[in-house]
Amino acid sequence: MLSLRHCRNLRSTRGLSLLELLAVMLTMLILSALVLPGMRGLISSGNLRGSARALIAQMDLARQTADARNVRVAVRIYQDTTKATDANGHFPYRLIALVIPASASSTGNDQFLAAPMGLPGDVIVDSNVQYSSLLNPALGATGLQPVAATELASAPLRVRGLSYIQFTFLANGTVDLDPAQSWYLTLVNQTAAPSPSTNTPAANFATLILDPQTSHTRSYEP
Secondary structure (H helix, E strand, O other), X not given: OOOHHHHHHHHHHHHHHHHHHHHHHXXXXXXXXXXXXXXXXXXXXXXXXXXXXXHHHHHHHHHHHHHHHOOOEEEEEEEOOOOOOOOOOOOOEEEEEEEEOOOOOOOOOOEEOOOOEEOOOOEEEOOOOOOOHHHOOOOOOOOOOOEEEEOOOOOOHHHOOOEEEEEEEOXXXXXXXXXXXXXXXXXXXXXXXXXXXXXXXXXXXXXXXEOOOXXXXXXXXX
């Protein structure tokens, strides 16, 4: 049998272990509170960089397909009506598809090269045309402007009936946009995008710059 002294020592040891456990848990909570905001920032930055590279890859594919198949290949950027509106009051532009238009397709219908792609996380295209001129159908000479349209009922379900902006890669290695204008898209994290009243870009962004004469795209990531 345990002596009274042993019982007292046992109770003291158990009490000390509990205090140590509570101290460890408190330390973990404090560290989590300090680390998690930074982790969220790293994830957001990673999503922006990944989105920029994915969009450049899509535009490269459009250019290469136009050249290899001697057809026009349209890049369509859709508004996602399943998401909350952005700081400019628009449904966010975040769905992308590459399409051979019906007028250029051998089937007589729009031909989607792949399923429409959504940008990861909360990344969207900034709908402020000051930062995304490719969303501005009023910019450029007549016939050399982005096209605003609504997707057909025969399109893939994900984009069916959605509004989109379109520009097209041509078989001659150019894009059907006014070469006298600057053409770009800016990607931001929707939850971190500033109010349009500030008239300043988001603190964290990635801008894609499209050269309509060479049809090449490059990125700027501060």
